[in-house]
Amino acid sequence: MKRDEVYQALIEILKNSLENPIDFEKVNETTKIYPDLLPNSITMMYVALAIEDRFGISLMDADFSKINTVGDMLNYILERAK
Secondary structure: OOHHHHHHHHHHHHHHHOOOOOOOOOOOOOOEHHHHHOOOHHHHHHHHHHHHHHHOOOOOHHHHHHOOEHHHHHHHHHHHOO
16 A cells, blocks of 8 residues: 555544544644544554554554654554555
C-alpha cells in the first residue's frame, strides 16, 4: 500500500474508534495520539486491534511507548505491512 492509502485507512480506524467528536480536518502526522486523539489506553487497545485486522500486522506492546504521533503510528504500520 502507498503511504497516503495507509494514512487514510488509519484515519478511518481512528474515526471509528473515538467516542468524542474530533475535527479530523485538523489531524495530521504531527498530531499527538495522547491526549489529542485517544483519551485512554482502552481506546488504544481497540485501535490496535483494528490496525492489526486491517493491515495484517502484530502490534507489540513494547513499541507503544515509542508511538507518540499519528506519523509515528503511520511509519510503524508501513514498516511492518510490507
